[in-house]
Amino acid sequence: MERKDVLVIGGGIAGIQASLDLAEMGIHVYLLESLPSIGGKMAQLDKTFPTNDCAI
């Protein structure tokens, strides 16, 4: 099936989830992130509510 690619701008949790969903659908994704690595604000968090499990 001829499918166009998708560009996701931002590699935080939302960008990561969108990219993974699209990739699993068989769509090629370009994931762009301005910082040297993905993870966004969530990577800076220690634990997250309400389950208190690790952010990473």
Add this chain to the structure above:
Amino acid sequence: MKEKKTHEEGLRIGVFICDCGSNIAGHLDCAAVTEYASTLPGVVYAKENLYTCSEAGIGEIQKGIKEHNLNRVVVASCSPRTHQPLFQNSCAAAHLNPYLFEMVNIRDQCSWVHMGAREDATEKAKDLVRMGVSKAAFLEPQQDIEASLIPRVLVIGAGVAGLSATESLANMGLDVVLVEKEAQVGGLLRQIHRLSPHGEKAADRIAEMAASVQSKPNVTLYLSSRVEDIGGYIGNFDVAIRPEGGDAVHEKVGCLVVATGAIPLKPEGLYGYDGKSVITQMELEERLRAGDMPGERVVMIQCVGARSPEREFCARICCQTAVKNARFIKQENPNAHVYILYRDMQMYGAENEQMLWDARGEGVRFDVYSPDRPPKVEEGKVSFYRPLTGEVVEIPCDVVVLSTPLLPREDALALSQLLRVPVDQNGFFLEAHAKLRPLDFATDGIFVCGSARYPANVQEAVSQGLGASSRIATILFKDKLITSAIVAEIDPETCVGCMGCMEMCPYEAITYLPEKNICQVNTVLCKGCGCCAATCPSQSARLKGFKPEQLMAQIRAI
């Protein structure tokens, strides 16, 4: 080229020790570990690499397999979570069954935690490699499990969330079977007057969504119908749909969406609720739709039947509903006196907070009350203790509107049992993971969206419906479902049908066969967690790749 035969040829284990630059080699003697590995039983080839994950490293593995006729590969390097799939694929490319590969972690579990203890770390790495080689000797080739996928989805519930999911799935080219127990689509929205923040009529919104869904040739709509029975599993569900007064219809689908919504609490016995002068927000909506304004003096009380010892949760959308309706009343009649008595105004986010400010600007009055001294509703007035001034205040009023929580429907539990999915302590459907998988159930192929999951406003229900459609597309866009070969199997000869495994299984992957009195694993749903194998008193349940003899070999090797 056929995959290499294994057992007949005798063990030929290849061990690859990774330096990982200085991550491992900087803290233990990799050369010594490699030398040691070459002396282990079954090992015919041992090689040290700078970076096993690099192109060069992969090349070494494949060259090793070819030149030394390896039938087992052990890589001692980092965590399997980083590169195990890469190494497995490399083996497969060299025609060695990828499940004849074993990974040993001498980085996270050795060099990284024993920095500065070089000798001890080296000895430990040797132990770990010895364990890995011992287990590798018992590995068996496995085949990934394939299942077919029917590109069709059952959506249960044609409210906002269900309509949104249906529309999106259909737009993506999937067939949808939409089942609704009422005679029309729209769910709770049919009782709502106007929506916030822009004030559009709920009826218009339903009409728009219904028209879109009903115009699609790949959507089959069953109104006045209920789901009677569901069998099967991801990719292959068998559904029996019973239209009212008719014969059951059978449909085969690949995935399911639960979009059955919720209903507002009728607060019998609270605040003098009588459905006439003390009403719920939903009853107010119905009056407003009918053009029946509730009177000049309105008092709304928040958190009725919620955030209490009996029902702890906050139903999150009642505050925005109250503000929406309060503003509407004021806009229709600027002389109206509208009071909202609250504990916290839950106007989260940008749009909602703006509505709160606008409401204040339009003259809606807000007052905080204490849960330990709740308002008293009497004939023609509401009195309450105002902590901000320390006095009891009386507000004359014509009607009292109680903001009550949305609750799970009475038939939610029955549906959860039919689908074999869990509900939480409040009766709402329980998703696989509160944060990272809010729309998935732990059981593969079943999803949830809208107020069936937790009270949601229209925007949120639409977003979640779209989200569920995406989650389904990640499955049904594939030609077939391929799952890992690392699954459990139950020996039918020795199983006694005690069902201990079924109680442990988090994925509903085991079923009981009454005619044979044994349990059976659905290898498509099985995630290889091993709980059943650990529980089974007769060792009938065994996890491939982690069988007792494999694990015992590792333990004896220490």
Add this chain to the structure above:
Amino acid sequence: MLDVGRHPNIELMAYSEVEQVAGDCGDFKVTVRRKARYVEEDRCTGCGACKEKCPTVLPDLFNEGLGTRKAIYSWFAQGIPSTHTIDPAHCRQLNGKKCGICQKVCQANAVNFDQKDRIVELNVGAIVVATGYKVFDPSRIPEYQYREIPNVITAIEFERLLSASGPTSGHLHRPADLLAEREIEELERQVSKSQKALDKFEEKYGQSSAAFYEAYQKGEYAGDEDRAKWAEKYVAHQAVLEPYEALKKEAEGFDVAKRLAFIQCVGSRDFRFYPFCSGFCCMHSIKEAIIANEHERETTSVIFGMDIRAVGKGFEEYKIRGGNQSGISYIRGRVAEITEGPHHNPVVTYEDTRERKVISRDFDLVILATACAPSDGVDRLAGTLGIELNRFGFFKTGTSQPMDTTRPGIFVCGCAHGPMDIPESVAQASGAAARAAQVVTDSQMRQAS
């Protein structure tokens, strides 16, 4: 994150920016600038040998400046990609001074000082904007004295202090105490240096410096230049020794922060800055208070807010548990000002509206729950993409399709859309993926409706 890095259908371009967008829904032409890291991505294995040797020490922005990093660095240890990056503003080699140590120690031969930015052209059918948010700068609220009082910090700084992988390994050392520790280290260096100089004189003249100085002050050794130098050194030494010893004594009393104050709505629900509610900060503060109490059982927290918005699934129960089990109390009132008391303790002045009292109270540490503001550069990005912003400064979306921006084929999700927590961001992200998929799947190569 690892799944993203490994997925065959995802091409990850980190350290990159969108420069230009042309075309239309179904057929966008995007120009991307891949910034030079001066490290080759396909060679770097992330082993970290380079940064161990790099001589340039800088504040670590991932740790909100509470820790340090080098000029060659990885954003954080578990980052994907693990490729390191050279900060061109501070690298010695790139600024004309001789160095290049990183290149010498790199066993993968990955450092390349001649690397240039690359321009890449992409052709895509749809675009998903997931650019998140930025943390409000609380120094814009002068009465909170965020810059002046070291023990007044932001929520995200607190996260880094709480984090086992953070600059204090999860021990809640107060920033003022950390500064004092650094000063002690610096003074210790100076004391040790000046002591060595004094030792030399003492050996030469066979006399203790103290005894010598007493005699010197009485006028003995007048005209002796060498001994004059000794006297000078002695005075200088005392000038450093006294504050060193005083500070060391003070430091003996240092303890981890146990009495915490969380101030909600810093920059949010505020006419001066952002009128909106940032959605997750009430829960964020409760969580931080619970975790801090887990680390140290004696920790108590007071959360100052107007409405405590714990609205998500399981949140109200979490908030109640926090109150019952983790030493949290909730006070309804906005904080008027923060001042500094003895021992660098911040003093919070507030009105407790339920008790109708104005109170000043001191704490060990004050954490500001800062607003979730639109990211820097949204104006520019909106312009580049040809989409509009709403009145709050986030990307504007439609009513019937909440993830559609004002331009067909471009969608938004997560905090770029508006303040929201993780489950909502994840659900929205899947929703945006569905919308984007509709555009690019072959049966739907038309305008997204």
